[in-house]
Amino acid sequence: MAESPPAIELRGVTKRFRSRDGAAHTATRDMSFTVRQGEFVSVVGPTGCGKSTSLSVISGLAPAGEGEVLVHGRPVTGIPDRLGYMFQQDAVLPWRTVLDNVAAGPRYRGAPKRAAREQAADWVARVGLAGFERYYPHQLSGGMRKRVALAQTLINEPSILLMDEPFGALDVQTREHMQDLLLELWSGTRAAVVFVTHDLTEAIALADTVVVMTAAPATVKDVVRVDLARPRRVEEIRLEDAFLDVYRRVWDSLREEVEITRARGARRAA
Amino acid sequence: MQPEAVAAAPPPVEDAQASAPARRRRFPAPKITVTRVLLVVLWLGSWEVATAGWLDPFYYSRPSAIWGRLVDWFTKGTAFGSIWEQIGVTLEEAVLGFAAGSLAGIVLGVLLGRGRFIAEVCAPFIKAANAIPRIVLASLFVIWFGLGMSSKVATAVVLVFFAVFFNAFQGAREVDRTLVDNARILGANPRQILTSIVLPSATSWILASLHVAFGFALIGAIVGEYTGADKGLGLLINHAQGTFDAAGIYAGMIIITVVALLAEWLLTLLERRLLAWRPPSSSAAADAQI
Numbered sequence A: 001m002a003e004s005p006p007a008i009e010l011r012g013v014t015k016r017f018r019s020r021d022g023a024a025h026t027a028t029r030d031m032s033f034t035v036r037q038g039e040f041v042s043v044v045g046p047t048g049c050g051k052s053t054s055l056s057v058i059s060g061l062a063p064a065g066e067g068e069v070l071v072h073g074r075p076v077t078g079i080p081d082r083l084g085y086m087f088q089q090d091a092v093l094p095w096r097t098v099l100d101n102v103a104a105g106p107r108y109r110g111a112p113k114r115a116a117r118e119q120a121a122d123w124v125a126r127v128g129l130a131g132f133e134r135y136y137p138h139q140l141s142g143g144m145r146k147r148v149a150l151a152q153t154l155i156n157e158p159s160i161l162l163m164d165e166p167f168g169a170l171d172v173q174t175r176e177h178m179q180d181l182l183l184e185l186w187s188g189t190r191a192a193v194v195f196v197t198h199d200l201t202e203a204i205a206l207a208d209t210v211v212v213m214t215a216a217p218a219t220v221k222d223v224v225r226v227d228l229a230r231p232r233r234v235e236e237i238r239l240e241d242a243f244l245d246v247y248r249r250v251w252d253s254l255r256e257e258v259e260i261t262r263a264r265g266a267r268r269a270a
Numbered sequence B: 001m002q003p004e005a006v007a008a009a010p011p012p013v014e015d016a017q018a019s020a021p022a023r024r025r026r027f028p029a030p031k032i033t034v035t036r037v038l039l040v041v042l043w044l045g046s047w048e049v050a051t052a053g054w055l056d057p058f059y060y061s062r063p064s065a066i067w068g069r070l071v072d073w074f075t076k077g078t079a080f081g082s083i084w085e086q087i088g089v090t091l092e093e094a095v096l097g098f099a100a101g102s103l104a105g106i107v108l109g110v111l112l113g114r115g116r117f118i119a120e121v122c123a124p125f126i127k128a129a130n131a132i133p134r135i136v137l138a139s140l141f142v143i144w145f146g147l148g149m150s151s152k153v154a155t156a157v158v159l160v161f162f163a164v165f166f167n168a169f170q171g172a173r174e175v176d177r178t179l180v181d182n183a184r185i186l187g188a189n190p191r192q193i194l195t196s197i198v199l200p201s202a203t204s205w206i207l208a209s210l211h212v213a214f215g216f217a218l219i220g221a222i223v224g225e226y227t228g229a230d231k232g233l234g235l236l237i238n239h240a241q242g243t244f245d246a247a248g249i250y251a252g253m254i255i256i257t258v259v260a261l262l263a264e265w266l267l268t269l270l271e272r273r274l275l276a277w278r279p280p281s282s283s284a285a286a287d288a289q290i
């Protein structure tokens, strides 16, 4: 039997932006990595190195430029089927209630209103927001809005899930809740996840594999396996020796890149 | 059940909101009302008294005369027939102009706001059209469409269109990219993006302009009538001017003001309904010119 293609495969992706003064700015350079179906990959790298850019290339929202992006073995030309994407910025619709925000995906895909709402009510409960169905986003805390966004994304049952620093703006306790919630909802879905974060603990606690990016323009510097048993509880796992080993390994790799980025920032500021 | 934290959330749209005024200190409501009534009594009283002495009521009229004129109009009718007929005609022109002008403004504004290419092509024409003193067109419309209702409606349409167009354009243009991308990922097609993302985002902008726009529609109708008509409040005022009837001019003004305030109230109700999702502190404002 032929092996099924990886869920996501980047081969030598180079993406340039034209900056305002007309000069080309390279966001990612010759980037290659693969994500198997059912694998949880965290991506870490210094700020501004091109992490968000690589997600938008996988999502089909932005063309790749040079190189190849394959999802389920097929080149990405538009938005691939069954792809979910949680953006770095808040993307819930402020004029819709929690329930109707979550129901958006099925509604766009042609489900009748009643069925979509029933399905949405189920997801609202699964992310722990039962009772808040009729609230508007501005009446919710940041953590609750992230729950809405999570339900909105997961209701479409993505087989590819892209997450761009989804919990970056949350306080530590809320973040740990959200991480556990994510692992719980993800387990058993066989979705391939690419999770961008700048928080190493988060990256390792969640992932099967951590991809370390270089300073801008981003390319893959290191790929580190995380062999920790699942199911995991984030607040417990981070105290284990195995975890700390991985942490040291990733941090050694990342530190240089962070220092390069910092030095550049200092030079620009000077 | 209460949300974990209600107050921390920033307002989701900063767009059409005027820079938030510093929170005003609150005074007891009756105190404010009583002061207002006193001010009006003081103003009307001093006017009445002044015209008994050194102010010539022929030029400046007086509150009692204006009131008398209003009572006259509503009980006996005007020189051109029932006052209700005059109000009805002006209102009909204004409402038609308002409806047609805002519809055209919204459709074209959103279209150009979303289509970068046509927006760029049309930009200089729109700038030029906006610089025209449009009120002058009223004279042209009388020549084109005659003294009937259509020339007034046309004037109102032109005034309303630009007020609404610019806001709809801006509103459609400032739609949050992330919201559009998110909708695309969730499976929205271009039509669904327009109806579920672009139009709702632009709604607060559009509604803000509709307040001003109805005022413009009334002005358009009245200026149109003023320029030449056989019915309407503008004609009434024009006639009062011709007969040196200052009280008649004031009386006409008062009727128009009441109509405008009623329309404003209706629009506010509509706005509240459509923008129920917004945090309560915001107040929309629009910049427009005639």
Ligand SMILES: Nc1ncnc2c1ncn2[C@@H]1O[C@H](COP(=O)(O)OP(=O)(O)O)[C@@H](O)[C@H]1O
Residues within 6 Å of the ligand: A017, A018, A019, A025, A026, A027, A045, A046, A047, A048, A049, A050, A051, A052, A053, A054, A216
């Ligand atoms: N649409 C764009 N146009 C121009 N430059 C962009 C665009 N998107 C990102 N960039 C630039 O590409 C670089 C990488 O950005 P990004 O992928 O957002 O970094 P991060 O790793 O922090 O997510 C940054 O220098 C950013 O300024």
Ligand SMILES: [Mg+2]
Residues within 6 Å of the ligand: A051, A052, A053, A088, A164
């Ligand atoms: Mg980013």
